Amino acid sequence: MQRSLLINPDICTGCLQCEMACSFEHFGMINPSKSVIKVFEFHHDGRKVPYTCTQCAEAWCLHACPVEAIVINKETGAKVILEDVCVGCKVCTIACPFGTVNYNHDSGKVMKCDLCGGDPACALACPTGAITYVDSDWTGLERMRQWAAKTDSRPKAQA
Amino acid sequence: MAWHKQVLRVNLSKGTCKAEPLNMKWVQDYLGQRGLATKYLVEEIDPKVDPLSPDNKMIFVTGPLTGTMASTGGRYSVVTKGPLTGAVACSNSGGYFGAELKMAGWDMIIFEGKSPKPVYLLIQNEKAELLPAENFIWGKSTWDTEELLKKKHQDPLIRVSSIGRAGENKVLFAAIVNDLHRAAGRSGVGAVMGSKNLKAVAVRGTKGVTVANPKEFMKATIAAKKVLADSAVTGQGLPKFGTQVLMNVINEIGASPTRNHRDVQFEGASKISAEAMHEKRPTDGKANLVTNQACFGCTIACGRISKIDETHWTVKNKPEYWGASGGLEYEAAWALGNDNGVDDLEALTYANFICNEDGMDPITFGATVAAAMELYEMGVITEKDTGIKAPFGSAEALCKFTEWTAHGEGFGKILGLGSKRMCEKYGHPELSMTVKGQEFPAYDSRGIQGMGLAYATSNRGACHLRGYTVASEVMGIPVKTDPLTTDGKAGLVKAFQDATAVVDSTGLCVFTTFAWTLNDIQPQLQTACEGDWSLEKLNLVGERIWNMEREFNNAAGFTAKDDTLPKRLLTEAAKTGPAKGKVNELGKMLPEYYKLRGWTPDGVPTKETRQRLGL
Ligand code: SF4
Ligand code: SF4
Numbered sequence: 001m002q003r004s005l006l007i008n009p010d011i012c013t014g015c016l017q018c019e020m021a022c023s024f025e026h027f028g029m030i031n032p033s034k035s036v037i038k039v040f041e042f043h044h045d046g047r048k049v050p051y052t053c054t055q056c057a058e059a060w061c062l063h064a065c066p067v068e069a070i071v072i073n074k075e076t077g078a079k080v081i082l083e084d085v086c087v088g089c090k091v092c093t094i095a096c097p098f099g100t101v102n103y104n105h106d107s108g109k110v111m112k113c114d115l116c117g118g119d120p121a122c123a124l125a126c127p128t129g130a131i132t133y134v135d136s137d138w139t140g141l142e143r144m145r146q147w148a149a150k151t152d153s154r155p156k157a158q159a
Numbered sequence: 160m161a162w163h164k165q166v167l168r169v170n171l172s173k174g175t176c177k178a179e180p181l182n183m184k185w186v187q188d189y190l191g192q193r194g195l196a197t198k199y200l201v202e203e204i205d206p207k208v209d210p211l212s213p214d215n216k217m218i219f220v221t222g223p224l225t226g227t228m229a230s231t232g233g234r235y236s237v238v239t240k241g242p243l244t245g246a247v248a249c250s251n252s253g254g255y256f257g258a259e260l261k262m263a264g265w266d267m268i269i270f271e272g273k274s275p276k277p278v279y280l281l282i283q284n285e286k287a288e289l290l291p292a293e294n295f296i297w298g299k300s301t302w303d304t305e306e307l308l309k310k311k312h313q314d315p316l317i318r319v320s321s322i323g324r325a326g327e328n329k330v331l332f333a334a335i336v337n338d339l340h341r342a343a344g345r346s347g348v349g350a351v352m353g354s355k356n357l358k359a360v361a362v363r364g365t366k367g368v369t370v371a372n373p374k375e376f377m378k379a380t381i382a383a384k385k386v387l388a389d390s391a392v393t394g395q396g397l398p399k400f401g402t403q404v405l406m407n408v409i410n411e412i413g414a415s416p417t418r419n420h421r422d423v424q425f426e427g428a429s430k431i432s433a434e435a436m437h438e439k440r441p442t443d444g445k446a447n448l449v450t451n452q453a454c455f456g457c458t459i460a461c462g463r464i465s466k467i468d469e470t471h472w473t474v475k476n477k478p479e480y481w482g483a484s485g486g487l488e489y490e491a492a493w494a495l496g497n498d499n500g501v502d503d504l505e506a507l508t509y510a511n512f513i514c515n516e517d518g519m520d521p522i523t524f525g526a527t528v529a530a531a532m533e534l535y536e537m538g539v540i541t542e543k544d545t546g547i548k549a550p551f552g553s554a555e556a557l558c559k560f561t562e563w564t565a566h567g568e569g570f571g572k573i574l575g576l577g578s579k580r581m582c583e584k585y586g587h588p589e590l591s592m593t594v595k596g597q598e599f600p601a602y603d604s605r606g607i608q609g610m611g612l613a614y615a616t617s618n619r620g621a622c623h624l625r626g627y628t629v630a631s632e633v634m635g636i637p638v639k640t641d642p643l644t645t646d647g648k649a650g651l652v653k654a655f656q657d658a659t660a661v662v663d664s665t666g667l668c669v670f671t672t673f674a675w676t677l678n679d680i681q682p683q684l685q686t687a688c689e690g691d692w693s694l695e696k697l698n699l700v701g702e703r704i705w706n707m708e709r710e711f712n713n714a715a716g717f718t719a720k721d722d723t724l725p726k727r728l729l730t731e732a733a734k735t736g737p738a739k740g741k742v743n744e745l746g747k748m749l750p751e752y753y754k755l756r757g758w759t760p761d762g763v764p765t766k767e768t769r770q771r772l773g774l
Pocket of ligand 2: 459461
């Protein structure tokens with residue numbers, strides 16, 4: 001079974017534990033500026049929205065890379081950067097329609113979400129459940145369940 | 160490591176920014192944040208210095224756990240000599256700014272002198288420079304300042320801490336506001352910043368933070384986060400209702416100061432409570448509360464984000480206030496509401512927005528308005544003085560006063576002095592509900608006896624954050640004590656004061672202590688920091704910090720006589736509720752407290768105490 005990150009911005013509090021966990025997993029230090037999941041704040045609406053790579057099946061970034069530095073991890077389905085191969089040309093950052101591949105000026109390579117090899121640190125760290133890691137084929141399951149709960153055609157009990 | 164061991168020293172008179180090594184000996188004795196910066200302050204300034212003169216210094220400081228994954232590890236403090244009190248001032252703030260400063264590689268910034276012209280400090284990792292604020296952000300609100308700085312430096316990720324017009328005008332309770340609605344709120348730290356012609360600190364940090372023992376640290380933080388999640392207060396009450404969860408509770412036990420402490424229960428409390436913020440308004444079908452919000456790293460998320468009803472008279476033709484922003488916390492709701500007898504939730508939210516927008520402490524501001532309303536009702540001042548009819552309960556007067564004080568207009572100039580100076584000016588000093596010149600927060604010490612002692616002995620003037628015995632006396636944390644007796648309160652106050660001094664020095668939020676004790680914090684410190692950070696050592700650090708602050712205040716001219724409460728609380732009994740007939744019995748607690756502290760009857764640490772604490 002393949003799994004995907006499922007993000008529910010409605011319950012995100014903006015604590016940035018996910019960003020910290022991501023940078024710690026990938027760089028061994030707490031440094032949100034190096035996180036590949038980013039929480040955006042839309043202050044006037046009171047909304048916080050965590051955003052990262054959705055691991056497109058036909059990934060633009062992967063197709064755009066001239067040196068084949070982006071490969072698919074068969075187990076997780078993640079599109080993964082091969083740091084040794086990447087030449088830092090940044091074409092993938094242009095190709096990605098969502099902006100989720102980014103350049104890291106410290107390494108001279110690009111970085112993106114790799115699902116932490118199948119155990120995403122952000123989902124583990126999130127205290128509210130705004131980020132979960134669920135069956136790819138059923139990311140809508142919880143929403144379906146909520147709507148299902150609302151369907152009740154039985155006659156209402158008399159008060 | 161948990162400390163970068165780097166101090167940024169900014170001399171505003173000379174316009175220089177210099178890096179210097181952090182004094183690691185002092186780190187061992189004072190930990191970080193409140194303790195460490197206060198040590199720097201007492202070593203570097205004359206305790207008698209005029210707080211608004213160039214000779215005062217102002218320190219922005221983080222703790223060892225600031226910028227780490229420890230829950231709530233995002234705090235910073237501003238430490239200086241406070242203009243409202245003349246005592247040591249240390250105001251703590253959350254949001255994201257503190258962590259960003261740490262990410263940039265700095266433990267603290269020491270500001271000295273006074274800039275000849277308005278400036279702001281821009282920090283991008285190791286690069287720090289003073290830039291002109293005139294014809295740019297000087298004269299602007301904290302909200303506009305943040306937006307303009309991000310635009311000018313083309314970086315939406317910059318974090319900003321700034322003063323609004325209140326700080327520029329040296330309103331004596333001006334706050335320093337970061338991330339739009341998080342504030343180093345009390346004691347007038349914003350006025351000190353204004354007196355130095357420093358408008359803002361803008362930071363972008365990409366260097367990150369490491370800890371001594373990452374694996375063990377992660378284990379410790381995960382265990383501690385679970386304790387917060389499992390607690391009814393930090394896991395449910397605070398995220399759902401915020402600190403406003405207290406509005407009805409404190410009112411019911413008859414400890415909600417009302418109309419300048421004339422009463423101890425407010426008939427309108429339920430209309431401005433947490434529950435009311437959740438209710439749908441009849442006008443637009445929406446609730447005042449939009450969502451809760453966390454500060455950096457916080458797994459509690461007590462913050463309130465509110466929207467004012469667009470049809471409400473306060474904002475009817477002002478679309479700039481229609482967006483969501485920082486909503487009412489309990490202290491603000493109480494000071495603007497109960498203390499003035501105002502029960503209009505939307506009006507209070509508006510006044511709170513303005514306090515954030517232009518950087519004012521809503522506690523002192525609200526309580527100063529309360530004193531003005533009492534003076535007005537007594538006929539000591541009239542509409543001629545105030546510019547508007549100002550009886551208790553007037554939401555209109557409250558909102559106008561807020562605007563005028565924020566903008567430095569009319570009667571706002573007098574309100575900007577705080578209640579002590581205002582009441583003295585009008586010949587009624589007894590109406591100022593203050594200790595050491597600072598206004599009380601939202602707990603009446605006639606109904607919660609221990610708080611009377613906590614207020615009287617607080618090193619920064621009346622304050623709930625220096626020893627929150629409410630936790631024990633009302634909520635039973637860590638053990639329940641009777642709020643109406645004085646028995647054992649001296650020891651309780653001392654224990655809370657010392658433990659809080661430690662928490663305030665870590666980079667963590669004091670609200671964690673609704674669930675955590677030092678036992679939960681110690682393993683996080685131990686694994687993050689180099690060296691030994693045993694419980695015994697931490698307890699000693701807390702007591703040392705308290706005594707250091709006390710000695711600074713003593714040297715500044717305070718004496719045991721200042722460890723007292725306004726006459727009203729000592730002689731006028733509570734009129735209603737469970738505390739009916741009670742006054743605060745400070746006299747029964749204070750001598751015992753001095754003894755427990757190891758102080759002389761004059762409130763001075765004895766030689767043995769000084770020695771024991773290594774002072
Ligand atoms: S950890 Fe969860 S709640 Fe916190 S910012 Fe990330 S997604 Fe939001
Ligand atoms: S408990 Fe509240 S104030 Fe403290 S860090 Fe969390 S959100 Fe901020």
